[in-house]
Amino acid sequence: MKYGKKVCTSLKQVRKQIADANGIPYEITPCPHDGSQCPGTCPKCEQEVRYIERELSLRRAAGKAVSIVGLSLGISAAFAANAPLASNKADIKDSTAVETPTHNDPAATEENMIFGAMEEQQPEFPGGEMALMKFIKDNLRYPADAVRDSIQGRVTLSFTVDTDGKIKGIEVMRSPDKRLSKEAVRVVKLMPKWKPGRLRGKIVRVKYVLPITFRLNAAPMTLANENPSAIKIGDLGIPTTEEDSTCIAKPDQLPEFPGGEIAMMKFIKDNLDYPPSAARKGIQGRVILTFILEKDGKFSTIKVLRSPDDALSREAIRVIKKMPKWKPAIHEGKPVRVKFAMPVTFRL
Amino acid sequence: MIQPAPIIGISRHRIPTDGDGVTTLVAFGRCPLHCKWCLNPQCHRKPSRSVTPEELLDIVAIDDLYFQATGGGICFGGGEPALRSRFIARFRKIAPQPWHLYIETSLAVATSHMRELLPVIDHWIIDVKDMHPATYLGYTGRPIDALLANLKILADAGLQDRCTLRIPLIPDFNSPQMQLESREALAKMGFNDFDLFNYKIK
Numbered sequence: 001m002k003y004g005k006k007v008c009t010s011l012k013q014v015r016k017q018i019a020d021a022n023g024i025p026y027e028i029t030p031c032p033h034d035g036s037q038c039p040g041t042c043p044k045c046e047q048e049v050r051y052i053e054r055e056l057s058l059r060r061a062a063g064k065a066v067s068i069v070g071l072s073l074g075i076s077a078a079f080a081a082n083a084p085l086a087s088n089k090a091d092i093k094d095s096t097a098v099e100t101p102t103h104n105d106p107a108a109t110e111e112n113m114i115f116g117a118m119e120e121q122q123p124e125f126p127g128g129e130m131a132l133m134k135f136i137k138d139n140l141r142y143p144a145d146a147v148r149d150s151i152q153g154r155v156t157l158s159f160t161v162d163t164d165g166k167i168k169g170i171e172v173m174r175s176p177d178k179r180l181s182k183e184a185v186r187v188v189k190l191m192p193k194w195k196p197g198r199l200r201g202k203i204v205r206v207k208y209v210l211p212i213t214f215r216l217n218a219a220p221m222t223l224a225n226e227n228p229s230a231i232k233i234g235d236l237g238i239p240t241t242e243e244d245s246t247c248i249a250k251p252d253q254l255p256e257f258p259g260g261e262i263a264m265m266k267f268i269k270d271n272l273d274y275p276p277s278a279a280r281k282g283i284q285g286r287v288i289l290t291f292i293l294e295k296d297g298k299f300s301t302i303k304v305l306r307s308p309d310d311a312l313s314r315e316a317i318r319v320i321k322k323m324p325k326w327k328p329a330i331h332e333g334k335p336v337r338v339k340f341a342m343p344v345t346f347r348l
Numbered sequence: 349m350i351q352p353a354p355i356i357g358i359s360r361h362r363i364p365t366d367g368d369g370v371t372t373l374v375a376f377g378r379c380p381l382h383c384k385w386c387l388n389p390q391c392h393r394k395p396s397r398s399v400t401p402e403e404l405l406d407i408v409a410i411d412d413l414y415f416q417a418t419g420g421g422i423c424f425g426g427g428e429p430a431l432r433s434r435f436i437a438r439f440r441k442i443a444p445q446p447w448h449l450y451i452e453t454s455l456a457v458a459t460s461h462m463r464e465l466l467p468v469i470d471h472w473i474i475d476v477k478d479m480h481p482a483t484y485l486g487y488t489g490r491p492i493d494a495l496l497a498n499l500k501i502l503a504d505a506g507l508q509d510r511c512t513l514r515i516p517l518i519p520d521f522n523s524p525q526m527q528l529e530s531r532e533a534l535a536k537m538g539f540n541d542f543d544l545f546n547y548k549i550k
Binding site: 007010011014015017018040041049052053068069070071072073075076079122124128129154156173174209211269 | 349357360361363368369370396397398399402403406407409410413414416417418419420446
């Protein structure tokens with residue numbers, strides 16, 4: 001029996017054991033692949049896993065006990081019964097000479113290679129990973145209503161990079177919120193063709209998993225809204241005062257930390273010291289600061305709009321004050337004052 | 349916050365060479381050694397992808413059901429995964445408790461990494477290469493001191509039962525007799541789980 005077929009057979013048995021232990025209807029159906037191209041899983045097998053996971057979630061939600069851990073501990077023995085293994089614990093003997101002393105990998109294809117590894121060349125966004133991050137950053141629009149509801153988190157997408165470099169079959173594997181998923185999928189659909197993956201020199205379709213993070217820890221952020229002109233700084237719930245009247249609500253060009261948003265996030269990360277008093281009490285959360293960025297790129301009038309703890313507020317302000325001069329906002333060709341809010345997140 | 353780590357590959361559904369149960373191999377980039385017959389020499393090239401522990405968890409969690417049912421989990425390899433000790437320690441914190449963590453390592457790293465790794469690794473698969481210092485230096489390009497120091501840390505901590513020592517027959521570098529001598533030296537340190545095998549050079 002070919003290696004891929006053996007893996008597939010073993011995994012089917014595991015699925016069957018889990019299903020039976022939890023009263024989930026599941027019958028093993030014969031697999032059409034002969035194992036020469038199958039690394040042990042295929043879209044049908046993946047769907048069966050998703051089905052069993054959904055059924056287990058429903059049972060948990062209904063308050064039923066669910067049994068998974070340790071159900072299939074005998075998989076090693078079962079697999080060995082079908083395939084001789086290279087490792088031998090007791091005897092000193094010439095074990096089966098293997099080309100890959102630590103990795104008994106067959107010619108794996110797309111389904112079980114999440115990417116790369118061992119004579120693989122993973123697909124690549126044009127320009128590489130930095131270009132991919134920049135593309136996401138330049139195109140991602142934080143849904144305004146998600147900002148207002150303080151929704152943030154990581155959307156994990158999977159898609160296939162086809163042999164022509166086109167992205168197909170985008171799926172949401174995991175997401176904290178549908179609004180974020182929709183935006184993440186929209187951005188991936190905008191992507192240009194990728195450089196396709198290769199297996200031993202041959203171009204192949206490869207499944208790729210991409211997490212896209214929505215974090216409220218950076219500003220100014222571009223908000224997605226059907227009526228962009230309606231978005232003003234005041235819409236973020238920041239009380240306006242008389243001094244704000246000299247600030248431009250919607251400048252032509254937003255101010256920028258030197259080096260951009262990624263550099264700013266790194267600056268905050270490198271300089272933020274978690275106050276020990278808050279850490280000891282287990283206090284975490286988001287400090288929302290408001291401030292004015294002057295025409296010369298310096299901060300003034302830093303205020304705390306919301307904060308879970310004074311020590312966190314003091315630390316957030318300390319780090320903001322330490323920042324170098326920003327590139328100021330530009331409106332009608334001239335630097336202008338702007339007021340905006342910035343969340344600084346403290347997470348234990 | 350843990351820096352993203354470069355990875356050269358993620359390979360699913362491995363049974364059971366890397367440990368018991370179904371495992372996913374996560375191969376990190378970079379290695380301090382430069383072995384002549386390195387299996388993954390691409391680990392010395394600039395990788396095209398880096399992930400944080402949280403992002404990695406999102407990626408590999410697709411096989412959570414198998415990990416939990418079969419007593420499997422994640423096997424960290426590479427490259428040299430022991431260089432990513434803080435990453436792995438963080439990963440242990442955020443991954444589901446039933447997952448096991450394995451490491452496939454040369455142990456050719458600073459001893460400070462062991463402090464992070466000892467509490468979180470369930471089984472060590474140690475690529476010893478060869479215990480004769482001159483042979484080790486000739487094959488890997490590095491002195492054997494780091495390996496010996498880290499083996500001692502594992503032995504002093506009484507973790508021999510959690511270690512598999514892999515001792516290859518390396519063409520042009522050692523012999524079956526030298527393999528036995530390496531095994532003998534390790535047995536004196538209390539290790540008892542050995543895998544002697546041959547490199548097959550293409």
